[in-house]
Amino acid sequence: MDYAYIEQLLERYFQADTTEQEERILQAFFRQDTLPAHLQQYAPLFRTLDRLGRQQLGEGFDRRLLQRAGLPLNDRPAPRVAPRPLTLFDRVRPYFRAAAAVAIVALLAGSVERAITRSPQPQAPLAVQKAAPAESIASEMETLRPMQPLQRTAAADSAAAPLPQ
Amino acid sequence: MKLLATSSVIYIESTMKELDFRTELLPQKNRLYRLAMGILLDSAEAEDTVEDTLLRAWEESRKPDAAPIQNLPAYLTTVCRRLALDRAQRLQAQAAPLDEAPDLPDESEPNPQDETYRRVVALIHQLREPQRSCLLLRDVEGLSYQEIAAALALTEAQVKTNIHRGRQRVREAFQS
Numbered sequence: 565m566d567y568a569y570i571e572q573l574l575e576r577y578f579q580a581d582t583t584e585q586e587e588r589i590l591q592a593f594f595r596q597d598t599l600p601a602h603l604q605q606y607a608p609l610f611r612t613l614d615r616l617g618r619q620q621l622g623e624g625f626d627r628r629l630l631q632r633a634g635l636p637l638n639d640r641p642a643p644r645v646a647p648r649p650l651t652l653f654d655r656v657r658p659y660f661r662a663a664a665a666v667a668i669v670a671l672l673a674g675s676v677e678r679a680i681t682r683s684p685q686p687q688a689p690l691a692v693q694k695a696a697p698a699e700s701i702a703s704e705m706e707t708l709r710p711m712q713p714l715q716r717t718a719a720a721d722s723a724a725a726p727l728p729q
Numbered sequence: 730m731k732l733l734a735t736s737s738v739i740y741i742e743s744t745m746k747e748l749d750f751r752t753e754l755l756p757q758k759n760r761l762y763r764l765a766m767g768i769l770l771d772s773a774e775a776e777d778t779v780e781d782t783l784l785r786a787w788e789e790s791r792k793p794d795a796a797p798i799q800n801l802p803a804y805l806t807t808v809c810r811r812l813a814l815d816r817a818q819r820l821q822a823q824a825a826p827l828d829e830a831p832d833l834p835d836e837s838e839p840n841p842q843d844e845t846y847r848r849v850v851a852l853i854h855q856l857r858e859p860q861r862s863c864l865l866l867r868d869v870e871g872l873s874y875q876e877i878a879a880a881l882a883l884t885e886a887q888v889k890t891n892i893h894r895g896r897q898r899v900r901e902a903f904q905s
Contacts (some may be wrong), residue, residue, distance in 0.1 A: 578900050580893035605903055611842070612849035616869045619766060620759045620778060629758075629780050634785060635750055696755060 748790040767865040768813040782809040806880035860895035
């Protein structure tokens, strides 16, 4: 593998001619586990700089410093809640909801009651349900008229009289 | 008169800029700690230095006639470095052999490379000022030449020269 670029960067690093990005490239290169023998000698320098850059203060530092500054340890102020004046609509809104709930219950109860109390009716066949023409209705009415009493006529009487002897 | 007094209070409050301890000062603590550690090589001393730095900046910003701090990171770096150098000088006067036993941040976790680490840290620590501070701010904190110049009251050319000399000294030590 060709390490000419890294060697060139290293030379420029020691001349203080590298950019911040190029120095980050060198840091990343020397973070590798396997390095070529001739560059191995610079690994401790870059690894130490990398490790120094990760140093952090301990857990108790903030508490100690805040105590020294006379500041509370938990600085979370209670959320400010500004009172908002209620409008007339805000006041009656719960009643609207209650009324809507009552209406829904009443509607459901009415539907259920109607379904229970309605007697079952056989449905006529579809053919009968179909509207009949006016003439057929008239003829049907005719047949259903009550029977007329028989009227005695002269012709009938004569036909029924016994023959003269 | 009352109105005047009230308006003058409002005027003072609007011109001064009190730093928020939690959101503006505390986030700077770790980078200041690393700088102080590079100068002092002692975690307890470095912690005290960072505490003093942050408290000083906060108290300064609370003064009624205080001018607002224009560049807070640079200001804090300047104060921290000055306090760390003063502290190092004081400790040196007490004949504390600082560079013989650099303090490690995580001594509870044994690391096979600790010896190399100590050697390199001691090497950087032996650099003269401002070479050491320039090198730490550039190679540990990744600051630009411009940012380092603002924090150390140097020109960018002086910063580059100091970094160059510091790195050359380290290189010579590695090659010897």
